[in-house]
Amino acid sequence: MIVHIVAGGPKDLLPDLTTYKSQENIKWIAVDRGAIYLQEQGITPNEAIGDFDSMSQEEFARLKISGLTIEQFKAEKDETDMELAINLAYRLNPESIRIFGATGGRLDHLMANISLLYKALEWGRDIPITIIDKQNIAFMKKPGSYTLEQLPQMKYISFIPISKEVEGLTLKGFKYPLENRHIFFGSTLCISNELILNHGTYSFSSGILLVIRSRDK
Structure with a gap:
């Protein structure tokens, strides 16, 4: 249900x-x-x-x-x-x-x-x-490894740290990839990324991420 x-x-x-x-x-x-x-x-x-x-x-x-x-x-x-x-x-x-x-x-x-x-x-x-x-789909994630499928109607993907810091953030299959980066609350490093494949993965070892999938009007 x-x-x-x-x-x-x-x-x-x-x-x-x-x-x-x-x-x-x-x-x-x-x-x-x-x-x-x-x-x-x-x-x-x-x-x-x-x-x-x-x-x-x-x-x-x-x-x-x-x-x-x-x-x-x-x-x-x-x-x-x-x-x-x-x-x-x-x-x-x-x-x-x-x-x-x-x-x-x-x-x-x-x-x-x-x-x-x-x-x-x-x-x-x-x-x-x-x-x-x-225009938006939003959810939060704890540390782990996750897959995102491409949604043509929601082109942009942002990863926003909600905790003081997010450690070990890795993005694969994205226009702007990352490898084991630490980002802090208030960082705009991971705003408006895009998938370049049918799916991509993101993973991190500590912290809380707000994930937002968006489109323009």
């Missing part, structure tokens, strides 16, 4: 969610206004969660009478709506989690959502989490 979480970020950054609708064994979790986005694309979420403060009273009333399972929280809470949704997704024990509607708009929301990827790694979870919008 794969869990899709749809949050209430700017609608123009959402990909066409119906392309994911046909996949088997998908559970949809709506975060706040994400429930409206899903319904607009003809998708009924399995559950909606959050404080729903981004909806008008009329919108929330229509949501309640739709028969959707809703888990409502007070606005004054220790977790963000997205964190509550990720916790709910973990309880379903999925193979992976994809997050939509988590980028654009308020920068503090974006940074909080990126930080949740880091927190998931720190929790020791083995369930991969990916943030997806029209």
Whole structure:
């Protein structure tokens, strides 16, 4: 099972969610206004969660009478709506989690959502989490060796150190290869690389990397 979480970020950054609708064994979790986005694309979420403060009273009333399972929280809470949704997704024990509607708009929301990827790694979870919008795919990795397939629609690949340093970074099959390099938090050395083969590999021995696959508009 794969869990899709749809949050209430700017609608123009959402990909066409119906392309994911046909996949088997998908559970949809709506975060706040994400429930409206899903319904607009003809998708009924399995559950909606959050404080729903981004909806008008009329919108929330229509949501309640739709028969959707809703888990409502007070606005004054220790977790963000997205964190509550990720916790709910973990309880379903999925193979992976994809997050939509988590980028654009308020920068503090974006940074909080990126930080949740880091927190998931720190929790020791083995369930991969990916943030997806029209222009980007983002995920974090612990040390190891990984393969990336070429995605023509996402030409650019960036490797951003999230920890104080990332040691032993090696890139093979890329336009700008690296061999056993140490990069530090704040480094822009590995921004906007590209694959030159059908696939490439990246590996590192310590630290945490944020990997972003992107395209221009």
